[in-house]
Amino acid sequence: MDNLISSLLATQPTGMWETILTFFESGIGNFAISIILLTLIIKLVMSPLDFFNRRMSNNMSKMQAKIQPQMEAINKKYANDPNMKNQKLSELYKREKVNPMGSCWFMLLNLGLTLAIFITLLNGMNAMASYKIQSQYEQLMVAYVQDYAGDRLVLEQEDASVFEICLPFIEEMNAISDEQQKQQVFEVADQNVVTVYEQTKESFLWIDNIWIADNPFKNSIPSYSEYASVARLSEEEKNNENFQVVYDQIMDPLRNSYGKTNGYFILLVICAGVTFLNQWLIIRKNKQKGAQKAGYGTAIFMTIFMAFFTLLYTTMFSLYMITGQIVGLVMTPIFDAINKAIDKRKEKKNEPKDRLKRI
Numbered sequence: 002m003d004n005l006i007s008s009l010l011a012t013q014p015t016g017m018w019e020t021i022l023t024f025f026e027s028g029i030g031n032f033a034i035s036i037i038l039l040t041l042i043i044k045l046v047m048s049p050l051d052f053f054n055r056r057m058s059n060n061m062s063k064m065q066a067k068i069q070p071q072m073e074a075i076n077k078k079y080a081n082d083p084n085m086k087n088q089k090l091s092e093l094y095k096r097e098k099v100n101p102m103g104s105c106w107f108m109l110l111n112l113g114l115t116l117a118i119f120i121t122l123l124n125g126m127n128a129m130a131s132y133k134i135q136s137q138y139e140q141l142m143v144a145y146v147q148d149y150a151g152d153r154l155v156l157e158q159e160d161a162s163v164f165e166i167c168l169p170f171i172e173e174m175n176a177i178s179d180e181q182q183k184q185q186v187f188e189v190a191d192q193n194v195v196t197v198y199e200q201t202k203e204s205f206l207w208i209d210n211i212w213i214a215d216n217p218f219k220n221s222i223p224s225y226s227e228y229a230s231v232a233r234l235s236e237e238e239k240n241n242e243n244f245q246v247v248y249d250q251i252m253d254p255l256r257n258s259y260g261k262t263n264g265y266f267i268l269l270v271i272c273a274g275v276t277f278l279n280q281w282l283i284i285r286k287n288k289q290k291g292a293q294k295a296g297y298g299t300a301i302f303m304t305i306f307m308a309f310f311t312l313l314y315t316t317m318f319s320l321y322m323i324t325g326q327i328v329g330l331v332m333t334p335i336f337d338a339i340n341k342a343i344d345k346r347k348e349k350k351n352e353p354k355d356r357l358k359r360i
Contacts, residue, residue, distance in 0.1 A: 012132070014125065014128040017125070019125045022035050022129065025038055025039060031205070032203055032211060033203075033316070033320055036320050036324075040320075040325050041328065043325075044324075044328040047111075047114065048332065050111050051111060052339070054108055054110075054111040055340075056336075057107050058108065061099075064097065065099070068094075075093065123318060126318045127314070127315075129317070130315045131233045134223065134228060134232050135232040137201045138252070140197050141198060141251055142167045143163065143167065144194050144197040145167070145171070145190045145191075145194050146190065147193060148186075149170055149173070149186055149189075149190065150170040154167075162238070164244060164247065171250070191254050191255070194255055198259060202221075205320075207264060207267065208264050209262075209263050210222070211315065211320075212231075212316070213263050213316065214263070214264065214311070214312060214314060214316060215263065215266065215268040216312065217264060219263040220261070221260055221262070222255055222259065223252075225245050225248045225249055229245075263316075269319075272307050272311045272326065273308040273311075277303075278330065279329050279333070280299060280300030280303055307322055
């Protein structure tokens, strides 16, 4: 059986994230823990950039709060003269050494890298889910026919899919005229499928299939329509009516007996809660007038955005998002403490200069 499985034709994704995850899984033995570890490493590598981005944003918020009364006075005085208002505001920024664009460029760099990781990792997880679901089904198909086919089952056939190789044997099994023999053949086939399924399924905590979302309306064993939407089927397979018939013949008994509710929206609730908490902590620190009101709008948008991806995409990607948000929560007080220490050190250095100015 191992030799047959090693000959399966599903192609493993070779993208950067997929390769790294596969490497981690080979040592850890669990993809869910591997994505958590990968997320921790990503956040660690990104932490210096995240720290400087937060520091510059905090400094800009303090400076904006400091000059807020003067800005309001200028806005009120030159409300009917936009050109003069902009000139006076520029003079104010220059005099107070405030550069609004300075923190924006740094923020855009951090945002760009974060989005790049988010999008490429999402694509990688989709490719990995396609491969894993298709690979598992191919293994189950082989298990289904292996006892009946015996030595006739040869998977290493040029330009032939596992389905094309297994289909003749399934048709032979269906055509057995002796009902008792037919029943025995199918009992052995179904038992082999169960055995291989237990060996190949990948679960984590309450989630029976990590390649499907944590969703009470999802079965851990996908239906044909779900399988077709995720697996990378060829056009020939999509248009082949026998493909669905074979899939249902193999997978329906398995799904009815061993399929489970694939979660309870727990990851969605955790992700939404942690995301909003993260945003709320950022809002609390921004004392600039009107900023907190706008911040709550951003917090609601981010919460819905993250919940959307948790609802529609794989458990693996949900674990990535949740781990990242939790790391952000842990890093926030650490970064705040470092910022306060840096500010106190600067204040001590400036104390002699301030005394000379007063003298």
